[in-house]
Amino acid sequence: MGRPNTFPPKITYVQWNQLVEDYISQSDTSPQTISSDLVPDSNTIRNLGSSSNSFNEVHAKDFYGAAHYSDVYFTDLVCPICEKKFKPNELIAFLVLSCSDKEIRTVPVHVKCAMRRGAK
Numbered sequence: 001m002g003r004p005n006t007f008p009p010k011i012t013y014v015q016w017n018q019l020v021e022d023y024i025s026q027s028d029t030s031p032q033t034i035s036s037d038l039v040p041d042s043n044t045i046r047n048l049g050s051s052s053n054s055f056n057e058v059h060a061k062d063f064y065g066a067a068h069y070s071d072v073y074f075t076d077l078v079c080p081i082c083e084k085k086f087k088p089n090e091l092i093a094f095l096v097l098s099c100s101d102k103e104i105r106t107v108p109v110h111v112k113c114a115m116r117r118g119a120k
Ligand SMILES: [Zn+2]
Pocket: 079, 080, 081, 082, 083, 084, 109, 110, 113
């Protein structure tokens, strides 16, 4: 099976897995693109990668689910209260920005800034 140039509108997990295996086996380093949703054929059974063959980075706008065995990195580099950059060994807390029935949105802040500010 050759490397696919196009993908069908609704690709199954099994088809996707075969395409990925074919792609990896060809040692081609150019990225593949898809123009449709990637949906597994059943709920909460399929995996993406494995403990011995994992992806290096996953880029996404939003991530829903539980993160296991994970370090946490933030793209917020500045404390929104004091407006100073975070430095190694500083303690951080989370400031809740918004609440809904489904989630809370937070940003990291210095613990000292949170304590100084108090609950509002
Ligand atoms: Zn601060």
